[in-house]
Amino acid sequence: PAGASPTSPGDSFAFTADADAVAGPAPAAAMPTAGGAPRVPTCRRMPRLTGHTLAQARRTLARADCSVHVKVTGRGARRGHRTITSQTPKAGRSLYAGDRTPTVRFG
Numbered sequence: 001p002a003g004a005s006p007t008s009p010g011d012s013f014a015f016t017a018d019a020d021a022v023a024g025p026a027p028a029a030a031m032p033t034a035g036g037a038p039r040v041p042t043c044r045r046m047p048r049l050t051g052h053t054l055a056q057a058r059r060t061l062a063r064a065d066c067s068v069h070v071k072v073t074g075r076g077a078r079r080g081h082r083t084i085t086s087q088t089p090k091a092g093r094s095l096y097a098g099d100r101t102p103t104v105r106f107g
Helices: 019-023 054-063
Strands: 041-043 071-073 084-088 103-106
Parallel strands (some): 071 103
């Protein structure tokens, strides 16, 4: 057939890996810190809290299995059912024991 080249033993490739490479990195609960102690996650993935009221944000944190309390700042924090305008840390970030307390800001 036109355009076909003859086959050779180098045409086949077999990949073998040791068990440590296949297992991947250690789970987050066992990740050591610089001091050697394991880091304990308090929130695997911080949910998006902007646009929610404080009560909705607390419910969202509970549903996401985040065992953290939020610190509230801003002028509108004590004026009824205002919505959150910004949050720290950003949504999607993991939190560990000893990290700063998450902060939400009202407008």
